[in-house]
Amino acid sequence: MTYLAKPKFHHPAIEVNALGLTHRDYEGSVSTLCAGCGHDSISAAIIRACFELSLPPHRIAKLSGIGCSSKTPTYMLGQSHGFNSVHGRMPSVLTGASLANREMLYLGVSGDGDTASIGLGQFAHAMRRGVDMTYITENNGVYGLTKGQFSATSDTGSKSKKGVDNPDAPIDLVALALQLGATFVARGFSGDKGQLVPLIKAAFEHRGAAFIDVVSPCVAFNNHEGSTKSFDYVREHNLALNSLDFITGRAPIELEAKAGTGETVTLHDGSVVRLHRLAEDYDCRDKSAALAMLERHRVGGALVTGLIYMNEEPVNLHQRLNMAQRPLNAMAEGELCPGSKALDAINQSLR
Numbered sequence: 001m002t003y004l005a006k007p008k009f010h011h012p013a014i015e016v017n018a019l020g021l022t023h024r025d026y027e028g029s030v031s032t033l034c035a036g037c038g039h040d041s042i043s044a045a046i047i048r049a050c051f052e053l054s055l056p057p058h059r060i061a062k063l064s065g066i067g068c069s070s071k072t073p074t075y076m077l078g079q080s081h082g083f084n085s086v087h088g089r090m091p092s093v094l095t096g097a098s099l100a101n102r103e104m105l106y107l108g109v110s111g112d113g114d115t116a117s118i119g120l121g122q123f124a125h126a127m128r129r130g131v132d133m134t135y136i137t138e139n140n141g142v143y144g145l146t147k148g149q150f151s152a153t154s155d156t157g158s159k160s161k162k163g164v165d166n167p168d169a170p171i172d173l174v175a176l177a178l179q180l181g182a183t184f185v186a187r188g189f190s191g192d193k194g195q196l197v198p199l200i201k202a203a204f205e206h207r208g209a210a211f212i213d214v215v216s217p218c219v220a221f222n223n224h225e226g227s228t229k230s231f232d233y234v235r236e237h238n239l240a241l242n243s244l245d246f247i248t249g250r251a252p253i254e255l256e257a258k259a260g261t262g263e264t265v266t267l268h269d270g271s272v273v274r275l276h277r278l279a280e281d282y283d284c285r286d287k288s289a290a291l292a293m294l295e296r297h298r299v300g301g302a303l304v305t306g307l308i309y310m311n312e313e314p315v316n317l318h319q320r321l322n323m324a325q326r327p328l329n330a331m332a333e334g335e336l337c338p339g340s341k342a343l344d345a346i347n348q349s350l351r
Contacts, residue, residue, distance in 0.1 A: 026050050062077055067144070106132065111139070127176075140215075179291070186212045187305050
């Protein structure tokens, strides 16, 4: 029944934010993803974060590429601007939009295939250039739209639904974002909204390249025994998950965990996931320590969640290019094109 429009009426006492908007004002169309998909939980977290921040929907631009994750902007922020680009090219389209209009808040939604495979180069340059954006990767370690092949974030030795072992080493997007120069780096879990919503809110407030890798198990093709991205594996090796069954349409798993603790989650197919929340006294300002911490927990088989690194004085692309404070799309032709004399002067200065 996803073709039916959501009703417009609501309870007169429904919660409103500082703008007088309700939670419904930040929602989108009804989701067409598999029942219990973690991506829908991420959409709900984004909606909640924008509502609590009282962000004007018309100031948000949401962009995506191709994949299950790239469909999710349809299911959130229905009153915001949106652009669905081609596979792996979302960062460059977002960069161009940001340069044209710096007054917008940019949300890039991608997946592990869209980011870590065909879009890896685009992701790298967006992070190193410091594009002012919130970049969320909905990471399930599998190609869901094309029926379950391994993605570049699939762990070595993890099994596909057909029982094939993955021989390749995985790409850790969190560690990569750190090394590339992102000034806000975090990891969350789709089932831990209590942790994910504050991370998204902080990313929106950050004026630089903010990256959040969200582990989001695929209930259709990567939620089986042997998968290291399944609900049970994540729940066992960390803390943030719950098991759900795509076939029977169960509700998504939700989990609340204390800071500094780890939890092993067993899925209904017998596989497990280990999650570990960073302690409250963890210093997220030390990049070298963050990289060492990620490697230490990786060797131990755990996925670290929380705010991993933040530069309190970020320099974004607008600052590096010394861009005008006024958006380019608000300038007249004479301001954007100074004429042939100015170009001749520039050419002469370079001789």
